Amino acid sequence: MALLKSSKLVSAIGAFSPAMGVFPARASSWWTEVQMGPPDPILGVTEAFKRDTNPKKMNLGVGAYRDDNGKPFVLSCVRKAEALIASKQLDKEYLGIGGLGEFSKACAELALGPDNEVLQSKRSITVQTISGTGSLRIGANFLSRFHTVARDVYLPKPTWGNHTPIFRDAGMQLKAYRYYDPATCGFDFAGALDDISKIPEHSVIMLHACAHNPTGVDPRPEQWKEMSEVIKRRKLLVFFDMAYQGFASGDIDRDAWAVRHFIQEGHNVLLSQSFAKNMGLYGERVGGFTVVCADAEEAKRVESQLKILIRPIYSNPPMNGARIASTILHTPDLRTLWLEEVKGMADRIISMRELLVANLKKEGSTHNWQHVIDQIGMFCFTGLKPEQVERLTKEFSVYMTKDGRISVAGVTSGNVGYLAHGIHQVTK
Amino acid sequence: MALLKSSKLISSIGTHSSVLGVFPIRASSWWSEVQMGPPDPILGVTEAFKRDTNPKKMNLGVGAYRDDQGKPYVLSCVRKAEALIAAKKLDKEYLPIGGLGEFNKACAVLALGPDNEVLKSGRSITVQTISGTGSLRIGADFLSRFHTSVRDVYLPKPSWGNHTPIFRDAGMQLKAYRYYDPSTCGFDFKGALDDISKIPEKSVIVLHACAHNPTGVDPRAEQWKELSAVIKKRNLLVFFDMAYQGFASGDIDRDAWAVRHFIEQGHNIVLSQSFAKNMGLYGERVGGFTVVCKDAEEAKRVESQLKILIRPIYSNPPMNGARIASAILTTPDLYAEWLVEVKGMANRIIKMREQLVGNLKKEGSSHNWQHVIDQIGMFCFTGLKPEQVERLTKEFSIYMTKDGRISMAGVTSGNVGYLAEGIHAVTK
Numbered sequence: 103m104a105l106l107k108s109s110k111l112v113s114a115i116g117a118f119s120p121a122m123g124v125f126p127a128r129a130s131s132w133w134t135e136v137q138m139g140p141p142d143p144i145l146g147v148t149e150a151f152k153r154d155t156n157p158k159k160m161n162l163g164v165g166a167y168r169d170d171n172g173k174p175f176v177l178s179c180v181r182k183a184e185a186l187i188a189s190k191q192l193d194k195e196y197l198g199i200g201g202l203g204e205f206s207k208a209c210a211e212l213a214l215g216p217d218n219e220v221l222q223s224k225r226s227i228t229v230q231t232i233s234g235t236g237s238l239r240i241g242a243n244f245l246s247r248f249h250t251v252a253r254d255v256y257l258p259k260p261t262w263g264n265h266t267p268i269f270r271d272a273g274m275q276l277k278a279y280r281y282y283d284p285a286t287c288g289f290d291f292a293g294a295l296d297d298i299s300k301i302p303e304h305s306v307i308m309l310h311a312c313a314h315n316p317t318g319v320d321p322r323p324e325q326w327k328e329m330s331e332v333i334k335r336r337k338l339l340v341f342f343d344m345a346y347q348g349f350a351s352g353d354i355d356r357d358a359w360a361v362r363h364f365i366q367e368g369h370n371v372l373l374s375q376s377f378a379k380n381m382g383l384y385g386e387r388v389g390g391f392t393v394v395c396a397d398a399e400e401a402k403r404v405e406s407q408l409k410i411l412i413r414p415i416y417s418n419p420p421m422n423g424a425r426i427a428s429t430i431l432h433t434p435d436l437r438t439l440w441l442e443e444v445k446g447m448a449d450r451i452i453s454m455r456e457l458l459v460a461n462l463k464k465e466g467s468t469h470n471w472q473h474v475i476d477q478i479g480m481f482c483f484t485g486l487k488p489e490q491v492e493r494l495t496k497e498f499s500v501y502m503t504k505d506g507r508i509s510v511a512g513v514t515s516g517n518v519g520y521l522a523h524g525i526h527q528v529t530k
Numbered sequence: 531m532a533l534l535k536s537s538k539l540i541s542s543i544g545t546h547s548s549v550l551g552v553f554p555i556r557a558s559s560w561w562s563e564v565q566m567g568p569p570d571p572i573l574g575v576t577e578a579f580k581r582d583t584n585p586k587k588m589n590l591g592v593g594a595y596r597d598d599q600g601k602p603y604v605l606s607c608v609r610k611a612e613a614l615i616a617a618k619k620l621d622k623e624y625l626p627i628g629g630l631g632e633f634n635k636a637c638a639v640l641a642l643g644p645d646n647e648v649l650k651s652g653r654s655i656t657v658q659t660i661s662g663t664g665s666l667r668i669g670a671d672f673l674s675r676f677h678t679s680v681r682d683v684y685l686p687k688p689s690w691g692n693h694t695p696i697f698r699d700a701g702m703q704l705k706a707y708r709y710y711d712p713s714t715c716g717f718d719f720k721g722a723l724d725d726i727s728k729i730p731e732k733s734v735i736v737l738h739a740c741a742h743n744p745t746g747v748d749p750r751a752e753q754w755k756e757l758s759a760v761i762k763k764r765n766l767l768v769f770f771d772m773a774y775q776g777f778a779s780g781d782i783d784r785d786a787w788a789v790r791h792f793i794e795q796g797h798n799i800v801l802s803q804s805f806a807k808n809m810g811l812y813g814e815r816v817g818g819f820t821v822v823c824k825d826a827e828e829a830k831r832v833e834s835q836l837k838i839l840i841r842p843i844y845s846n847p848p849m850n851g852a853r854i855a856s857a858i859l860t861t862p863d864l865y866a867e868w869l870v871e872v873k874g875m876a877n878r879i880i881k882m883r884e885q886l887v888g889n890l891k892k893e894g895s896s897h898n899w900q901h902v903i904d905q906i907g908m909f910c911f912t913g914l915k916p917e918q919v920e921r922l923t924k925e926f927s928i929y930m931t932k933d934g935r936i937s938m939a940g941v942t943s944g945n946v947g948y949l950a951e952g953i954h955a956v957t958k
Contacts, residue, residue, distance in 0.1 A: 131824035132767055132798060136676050139834035142627070142841070166623060174621040181619075188616065191609075193602040195594060196812045199570070232660070232844035239843050248564050267842035339560055370560060384624045385849035396559035406567035413570070414695035415667050416660035420848035421813035 143263065143503060151501045159499035160517055162508040165315075165480065166384055167349075167447055170514045175447070177382045179439040183429040192425070197418045199409040201230020205424040208431035209390035213344065213358055213375055220365060224398040227405040228390050229412065230419045233383075234345045234376030235264060237391040241341060241372050242272035243411055244393075245306060249339060252304040256338075258282075258294075260505070262315045265308065265343075279307070282317045287473035287485045289319045295332055303337045309364075311344035311373075312357040313479025316507040320350070320478050326360045330367045340369045345376040350479045352448035354380075354441065370394040377427050379480065380444050386423025451480065454513040461522030469529060482508050490528040498524035571691065575929050584927035588945055590936035591929050593743075593908065594812055595777075595875055598942045603875070605810045607867040611857040614864075620853070625846045627837040629658020633852040636859035637818035641772065641786055641803055648793060652826035655833040656818050657840065658847045662773045662804030663692060665819040669769060669800050670700035671839055672821075673734060677767060683734040686710075686722075688933070690743045690771075693736065707735070710745045715901035715913045717747045723760055731765040737792075739772035739801075740785040741907025744935040748778070748906050754788045758795045768797045773804040778907045780876035782808075782869065798822045805855050807908065808872050814851025879908065882941040889950030897957060910936050918956040926952035 141149075147163035169175045200206065210221060210228040220226045231237035245255070255274045257265050258281035266276055279301065280293030301307065309329075314320055321329060333340060342361050348354040364371055370393075377388040393408070395401040412418075430436045459471045474482055486494070486506035494500045500521060502508045513521060569577075575591035597603045628634065638649060638656040648654045659665035673683070683702045685693050686709035694704055707729065708721030729735065737757075742748055749757060761768060770789050776782040792799055798821075805816040821836075823829040840846075858864045887899045902910055914922070914934035922928045928949060930936045941949060 131828060132677065133821070133823055133828050133832050136828070136831045136835055138831045139838045141834075142837070145626075174623050176619075176621055180622075184616070188612070191604075193604055194608075194811055194813045195602050196806075232848070235841075235845035236843070249560065264842055264845070267838075271839075271842045378624075383622055385622045385846070387844065387846075387848040393561070395561055400559060400561050400564070403564045403566045404561050406569075407564055409570070410567045410695075411699075414663070414692060414699045415843070416815065417663040417692070418813070418815070420660070420815040420851065422850035423848065 147501050147503060150495075154499050154501075156499035158517070158520055160501065160512060160521060162500060162502040162512040162521075164509050164512055166509075167379060167382060167480070167511045168514070170450060170516070172512070172514050172517070175382055177440065177443045179430050179436045179443060180382060180426055182439070183426045183433070183436055186429055186433070187425050194421065197230070197421050197424070199229075199412050199418050200227075200405065201419045202421065202424040202428055204432060205388075205428035206230050206390060208428055209375055210392055212354065212431060213347065213361060213373060213390075213392065214365065215355065215358070215362060218362070218365070220394055225396065225401050226392055226394045227401045227408065228392040229405070229408050230424050231374075231389040231391045232416070232419060233378050233387040233389040234343070234374055235268065235389075236387065236419075237374035237376070237389040238265070238268050238343060239272060240391045240408065240412060240415075241374055242269045242274060243415075244408060245339075245341075245372075246273040247411065248407065249304075249306065252302065252306070252339075254302065255306040255308060255341070256298075256301055257308050258310065258314070260316060261308070261310070262343075274306070277301075277305075281314075282319055282483065284485070287319075287483060288476065289321055289325065291321070291325050295328065298329065298332050298336065298338075301336050301338055305336075305338055306341055307333060307338045308341045308343060309360070311342045311347070311361050313346035313350035313481075315345065315479070316481050316503075316505065317483040318477025318479050318481050319483070321360070323359065323363075326363060330364050330369065333364075334367065334369065339372070340364055341372040341374070343374050345374075346379055346479050347375065348380040348441070348444040349448055352445035352452075354444070365394060370396065377423070381427055381430065381440065383423045383426060386426065387420055388423035388427045451510045454510050454515075454518060455482065457515065457518045458510075458513060458522055461519050462526055465522050465526035467522075467526045467530065480509055480511050482510050484508055484525070486525070486529070493528045494524050497527070500524050571931060575931060578923075579929040582927050582929075586945070586948055587927035587929070588940060588949060589929050590940040590949075591931055592937050592940055594937075595807060595810060595908070595939045596942070598878060598944070600940070600942050600945070603810055605868065605871045607858050607864045607871060608810060608854055610867070611854045611861070611864055614857055614861070615853050622849065625658070625849050625852070627657075627840050627846050628655075628833065629847045630849065630852040630856055632860060633658055633816075633856040634818060636856055637803055638820055640782065640859060641775065641789060641801060641818075641820065642793065643783065643786070643790060646790070646793070648822055653824065653829050654820055654822045655829045655836065656820040657833075657836050658852050659802075659817040659819045660844070660847060661806050661812075661815040661817040662771070662802055663696065663817075664815065664847075665802035665804070665817040666693070666696050666771065667700060668819045668836065668840060668843075669802060670697045670702060671843075672800075672836060673767075673769075674701040675839065676835065677732075677734065680730065680732040680734070682730065683736060683769070684726075684729055684766075685736050686738065686742070688744060689736065689738070693771075702734070705729075705733075709742075710747055710911065712913070715747075715911060716904065717749055717753065719749065719753050723756065726757065726760050726764065726766075729764050729766060733764075733766055734769055735761060735766045736769045736771060737788070739770045739775070739789050741774035741778035741909075743773065743907070744909050744931075744933065745911040746905025746907050746909050747911070749788075751787065751791075754791060758792050758797065762795065762797065768792055768799040770799055770801045772801060774807055774907050775803065776808040776869070776872040777876055780873035780880075782872070793822060798824065805851070809855055809858065809868065811851050811854060814854065815848055816851035816855045879938045882938050882943075882946060883910065885943065885946045886938075886941060886950055889947050890954055893950050893954035895950075895954045895958065908937055908939050910938050912936055912953070914953070914957070921956045922952050925955070928952050
């Protein structure tokens with residue numbers, strides 16, 4: 103049997119099987135040229151974290167919410183929704199290609215507001231997708247197929263790592279506009295306007311609706327207004343990525359303000375939504391993709407083409423998470439409970455930010471850590487340099503991505519002091 | 531408000547909004563050129579069925595199992611698995627990119643058999659996918675990226691309708707080999723061998739492992755052996771689509787025989803599995819994609835590239851269905867119950883085939899309906915011509931696809947007599 107382990111001798115196996123001819127079946131291989139691909143940058147962080155035996159270790163790479171005991175948090179409204187659903191003993195028949203209708207409706211209302219003119223005139227189409235990634239990819243594929251006037255997609259610099267392969271694998275070209283200012287750890291407003299004003303007409307521009315990932319830096323409303331103007335002048339196709347509605351400020355309407363403003367200003371946007379974070383439905387894969395169209399007739403045409411695009415990717419989306427999300431959004435008690443729980447998560451993150459800065463001051467740090475409080479959402483771009491990040495990991499077992507991004511979700515009242523201590527040591 | 535409905539007048543909206551400039555935003559539209567796509571052929575059948583008011587109407591287009599009352603059927607082992615899972619109060623953290631590990635392992639064991647040399651040597655990789663469609667598409671994308679020597683994929687004629695856009699949208703070219711013989715309503719073995727013997731080396735050939743869709747016509751074991759030998763001689767890359775394991779004959783090992791035989795004969799196949807039908811998990815979207823490699827080292831390389839491919843499509847797969855399937859496959863009581871239920875579904879289908887033919891004889895039909903009994907799985911290629919199908923629909927409210935394919939799952943002891951009456955009326 104040792105023969106089985108050696109590819110050189112595998113061809114000899116041909117002689118053992120009576121049904122085989124002399125043709126050495128396994129001598130060649132279909133996948134000889136397939137290279138080992140690089141490991142995922144975030145996963146690498148978690149893997150190293152798992153191997154670490156230091157009891158004080160902290161995983162600040164994880165992009166998933168943790169409670170104040172550092173544990174995953176399944177929302178109470180989710181458990182209640184699950185119980186409701188289970189009691190109905192529903193069947194498991196295929197959803198339509200575009201997903202659960204009541205979910206798609208609620209999803210659009212959540213983003214746009216129930217009284218939005220777009221919804222009243224039925225001039226948008228929302229399809230259920232496989233969370234945010236699935237939504238972005240459907241959007242990218244749709245652009246690749248139907249937005250043939252321009253192949254360029256402009257991403258903010260920096261942006262979520264997966265944006266690049268999503269658009270690239272869909273056949274689009276990636277470009278960037280200035281966004282983060284390392285000098286201030288804040289928004290490079292002048293740089294963004296400058297770059298955007300030069301983007302060729304009809305290009306696609308991706309905007310993070312709130313809680314920018316990875317920087318946590320969001321434009322202020324007055325800045326959003328100016329960006330809307332420039333983008334309008336340049337005739338760009340706006341693609342909003344909203345993965346943190348409710349999670350950023352704790353207020354779902356406030357977090358959707360930019361999306362709604364742009365629509366009001368006449369941008370017929372594309373919009374990706376995720377319920378991974380704001381409903382804690384990570385592994386259930388719940389999301390939506392919306393196209394705001396000129397009118398209802400166009401929305402119908404777009405819908406038909408979205409279905410034709412989706413059908414050969416996965417036929418129809420997974421039901422479980424959409425049923426949970428839909429139940430929460432449509433059941434008044436559950437919706438109210440959800441809004442409280444989302445605010446609770448956002449508030450805990452905000453209080454960790456404040457605690458971290460307070461502890462840094464207590465440690466005696468003379469740096470300006472205001473950005474830690476100003477930044478929004480799950481992530482914080484600390485401003486730490488790669489060598490400082492490396493020291494934090496090696497000397498304190500505090501794990502984060504090389505760019506100095508920490509997931510504030512991994513910070514608890516129990517470990518924030520230790521984190522501050524470590525950060526101070528590597529930056530003093 | 532009627533203004534909102536007319537795209538021609540939409541430009542005047544610009545003047546109503548105080549913040550808009552003179553620039554007529556909605557005058558142009560991103561999606562003016564997007565055409566209304568053709569409706570899905572199967573869905574059209576169901577939609578027409580729904581509109582029909584005839585109390586005797588029958589929907590034989592539906593590719594989903596129905597019990598003898600014509601109702602969707604959620605397996606008892608599935609309900610039990612769900613209860614087990616709910617009791618554990620598991621979290622909803624992201625699965626890895628390749629999905630739930632214990633599911634992948636059980637999925638491969640189910641297809642290959644627990645003692646398969648491939649599994650013992652670790653020379654395969656199985657990733658969880660979004661049911662069968664998701665699996666096929668991942669496979670198609672993988673071929674497109676890494677099997678660059680040849681772009682052609684050979685499908686049996688006919689094949690499942692969605693195969694074509696799956697491979698085409700992934701960038702492959704579609705070709706066909708003879709498969710179904712309309713004169714016998716059976717397998718065109720000679721034609722298949724003839725065509726396959728001329729396929730250029732290294733092309734991809736898709737084989738339906740069992741219960742061919744749409745014809746229900748499967749090769750016999752001796753025929754599979756010859757097919758394997760010819761395919762080996764031509765040095766083709768075999769892609770098995772196994773969507774009905776257990777559902778075809780009622781015996782999971784018997785239904786996987788062809789897959790296992792080919793592997794034994796040295797074909798390093800790629801394999802798509804679906805649990806939509808055999809576990810009734812349709813809308814939960816549970817499936818697997820397997821690549822049989824030369825050795826464990828190659829399997830690792832292939833795995834790394836599959837992850838890189840999957841990550842920008844949907845990041846990681848939905849958890850719920852995989853947890854259910856995994857619980858069933860790895861819990862002895864549930865597994866035993868599942869096998870009984872799958873056999874029950876297969877047996878009901880077989881019985882309906884026999885009753886249909888029995889009733890046709892009773893009606894006085896002089897045609898040879900043996901193929902209805904010989905064909906395997908959910909579907910039956912009746913041999914009815916389009917005009918006969920149209921009459922069946924118009925005069926008897928019996929709905930099926932234009933090619934004369936009926937889903938035996940839609941036949942019950944209560945309506946089989948009516949079906950036979952209708953078929954006899956249009957064929958006598």
